[in-house]
Amino acid sequence: MLGLSIWCTNLNLSSRSLAIVLIVTLTLVYFSYSFNACLLASISRTLQQSNLRNLLSLTTPPQSQDKTIALNGSSTSSSSSSSSSTTNIDGSDSLFSNSSSDGASPKYQLLRQQGLRPLRNLPSTLIIGVKKSGTRALLEFIRLHPDVRAAGSEVHFFDRHYQRGLRWYRHHMPYTIEGQITMEKTPSYFVTKEVPQRVHHMNVSTKLLIVVRDPVTRAISDYTQAASKKADMKRFEQLAFVNGSYSVVDTNWGPVKIGVYARYLERWLLYFPLSQLLFISGERLIMDPAYEIGRVQDFLGLKRVVTEKHFYFNATKGFPCLFKSEARSTPHCLGKTKGRNHPHIDPNAIERLREFYRPFNNKFYQLTGINFAWP
Numbered sequence: 001m002l003g004l005s006i007w008c009t010n011l012n013l014s015s016r017s018l019a020i021v022l023i024v025t026l027t028l029v030y031f032s033y034s035f036n037a038c039l040l041a042s043i044s045r046t047l048q049q050s051n052l053r054n055l056l057s058l059t060t061p062p063q064s065q066d067k068t069i070a071l072n073g074s075s076t077s078s079s080s081s082s083s084s085s086t087t088n089i090d091g092s093d094s095l096f097s098n099s100s101s102d103g104a105s106p107k108y109q110l111l112r113q114q115g116l117r118p119l120r121n122l123p124s125t126l127i128i129g130v131k132k133s134g135t136r137a138l139l140e141f142i143r144l145h146p147d148v149r150a151a152g153s154e155v156h157f158f159d160r161h162y163q164r165g166l167r168w169y170r171h172h173m174p175y176t177i178e179g180q181i182t183m184e185k186t187p188s189y190f191v192t193k194e195v196p197q198r199v200h201h202m203n204v205s206t207k208l209l210i211v212v213r214d215p216v217t218r219a220i221s222d223y224t225q226a227a228s229k230k231a232d233m234k235r236f237e238q239l240a241f242v243n244g245s246y247s248v249v250d251t252n253w254g255p256v257k258i259g260v261y262a263r264y265l266e267r268w269l270l271y272f273p274l275s276q277l278l279f280i281s282g283e284r285l286i287m288d289p290a291y292e293i294g295r296v297q298d299f300l301g302l303k304r305v306v307t308e309k310h311f312y313f314n315a316t317k318g319f320p321c322l323f324k325s326e327a328r329s330t331p332h333c334l335g336k337t338k339g340r341n342h343p344h345i346d347p348n349a350i351e352r353l354r355e356f357y358r359p360f361n362n363k364f365y366q367l368t369g370i371n372f373a374w375p
Helices: 002-057 063-072 076-084 106-113 135-142 166-171 187-191 195-202 215-227 236-240 261-269 282-287 289-299 347-368
Strands: 125-129 148-150 181-185 207-212 277-281 311-314 319-322
Touching: 125 135, 125 187, 125 195, 135 148, 135 181, 135 207, 135 282, 135 289, 135 319, 187 195, 187 261, 207 261, 207 282, 207 289, 215 236, 215 347, 236 347, 261 347, 277 282, 277 289, 282 289
Parallel strands: 125 181, 125 207, 148 181, 207 277
Antiparallel strands: 311 319
């Protein structure tokens, strides 16, 4: 009897141990299955978004229609473009169309299958200036990032076309998916009085990129561009000073006036905190583009994808060029207007302008907390 009792006790213990082992095993299998399922779903979602970004790089809004609207204000292009996109309740434009031709396109079918709806969104980031400081270079460089989508041309919404409304502005933006940033560049925004309040009204969280450059060099570059379009333009010295004397600077002349950066920055700081503004050195953007673009990526909360491997320096132009860009996969520079040679300017005129700008530069350094060390 005693042996039978011991055998039954051992049997009960074995059964209990077996049950515990079974429960632990099932628990481990369940957690392992759940983890792998989540991992596969995450990988699938990442691959879908990667494929979609590749599609979006080939799917840009028809620029010719946008230009027609911007230049003559006719509603023909706007109405015709509506046939290729629909408008959601929130006013954002969807890439999907009701037309049979678009519906049959493989790229649209793929997007539908993935359950994703690319939209035209209002920009969350603006390159607002400064003219002739490197804004075009900044735009082309940051557009190398797969999570940045930007309007190809200057829209001039906040300074010239504000009366057309945000829906018109949105229509000029590229399509994006979740996680991508919509960006627009118009350098004249920085100096236009009404723009800060208008941008604030659109989105109080807008991030602002401002490229600045030695104001004397910037003024000469501005003049050089204008002179290239007008053969009989007066000499720089005649336009920058009153009555042909270097004693009085003509502060009403645009190229000189724009360089008083502090005056315009104070206006922006009435509506946006300094934390939403990033100042990019135009000089450093040329000499070390990877460094400045790295700062921009950090500011926008992006992974540092654009690095020194994307750039090479063209010694002839004295300007950085790209190994590839959003539009081209071959090495190329930004265009013949970049790195344009400046005319000879009387050194005395340059020195007088430097004296004129010095107190304004110091005020700008104080406002930004950055010493750009301009002469």
